[in-house]
Amino acid sequence: MQDEISSPSSDEAPQAPRGEARRHDGPPRNGRRPQRGRPRHDRPKKNDVSGWVVLDKGVGITSTQAVAIVKRLFNAKKAGHAGTLDPLASGILPIALGEATKTVPFVMDGRKAYRFEVSWGVETDTDDAEGKPVATSDERPTREAVEAALPNFVGEIEQVPPRFSAIKIQGERAYDLARDGEVVELVARRVQIDHLSVIEHSGDRTVIAAECGKGTYVRALARDLGRLLGCHGHVSALRRTRVGPFEEANACSVEALEESTEAQLKPVETALDEVPAVAVSRDMGLRLMRGQPVILRGQDAPMEGKAYATCGGVLVAVGDVERGELVPHRVFHLGGTAPQPRN
Missing domain, CATH: 3.30.2350.10 (Pseudouridine synthase)
Incomplete structure (x- = not known):
């Protein structure tokens, strides 16, 4: 849908004198082109939405076009996809929104x-x-x-x-x-x-x-x-x-997405299905969000390799466990339920 153009108001530009042709091409004398479309302050504010959409891409559109469609439907600030599909190809195109874009490499590396x-x-x-x-x-x-x-x-x-x-x-x-x-x-x-x-x-x-x-x-x-x-x-x-973890049974068409966006949005950590998870305390979550490592304790804590941490059920960070210590490589800011670092 095109942006609406507001009607001229009382401070509209004066009409050209009769007999003179108006210029419709080229920049005005001050070097600045007139603003087109809706004024910036009137444009809808983008949403801080995070998660995965498993799109069943149809034949005839590019992966970039598919991402643009999903981004528009959610009015999302940020979006990206995990693995290009040619226009002639159909099927699973995982699209990451917001903080989920930080987990794209995990999906790209999947089978x-x-x-x-x-x-x-x-x-x-x-x-x-x-x-x-x-x-x-x-x-x-x-x-x-x-x-x-x-x-x-x-x-x-x-x-x-x-x-x-x-x-x-x-x-x-x-x-x-x-x-x-x-x-x-x-x-x-x-x-x-x-x-x-x-x-x-x-x-x-x-x-x-x-x-x-x-x-x-x-x-x-x-x-x-x-x-x-x-x-x-x-x-x-x-x-x-x-x-990776996304299959045809999880996928939705553009038409299904147009009917209900929220029903098709999957948690950010869905991309981390094959990565061990560990629950941490609020203090540990704050340290991780500041980029600082934490010592993992407990019988079930992973000792080496990739792992992601949650605090109160909310994804906080993903990183590598080295000698029992989780070193964060990516931290996540997923709203009010996540621990917020103090200034």
Whole structure:
């Protein structure tokens, strides 16, 4: 919805003399452009909302556009997402609001699951259906041939990312260089693929389920699988079914979010499902919020590794436990129920 423009008041600018044309282009003589839209002091105040929205992103919008939609619906001050989905892809796009943005790395590092369709016979320059054909074949693999080839891509493998990807080359995005016609040579990276299986197969296409780690490109997987089978291939449909602790069962559409925002907002610590939690006293919570370490006591206290602390059930900090001491790396300010540091 566009900002409303208020009607001219009694101090409106004088009308141009009859016969003279008004200027509608260029800045005024004082070098300042007239203010457009609603005056800043009249704009709605942004909300201090924190939490996760597990959006089921539809085909046709970018991840950035999806974040903007969610941010607008909540009127939130801050928002970000945990893992880009291409416009042609659908599925789980976790969106962090407010203090939840501090936990994005934990979700980004989590395992991911996909369901994708490979169309055989054509390899494209983008490795998906949007690209231009660069190689073709009349060969088509059998289901048995696809299943026999999949183990070659399970485990820790070397994978060359697609030319059209967000990877930076000397400060430039690979997809920007590729669109400008430059030859993009990307270096192979080590990625972890835990599981691959065939769900459906017909003569021209195969639907595959995948579970993998951070940095894996499904488009590159389809490309390399087609090359190995000698028939070429590209991703023609892609859906992400899980990101870290977030699954399809947790997800909501934009339409559901428009009906009720609060019902779809999940606590900040949902992103920390795989991190041990420890309850601390108010004094310890205040120390953590000042960035100071605290000694953990009790039989169940973690001795090493990542952990997050709560005070009165409210998330206070996340950090590393070193020799029984929690060293905070991120502190959280989640409202009146959280301990507030004293000046």
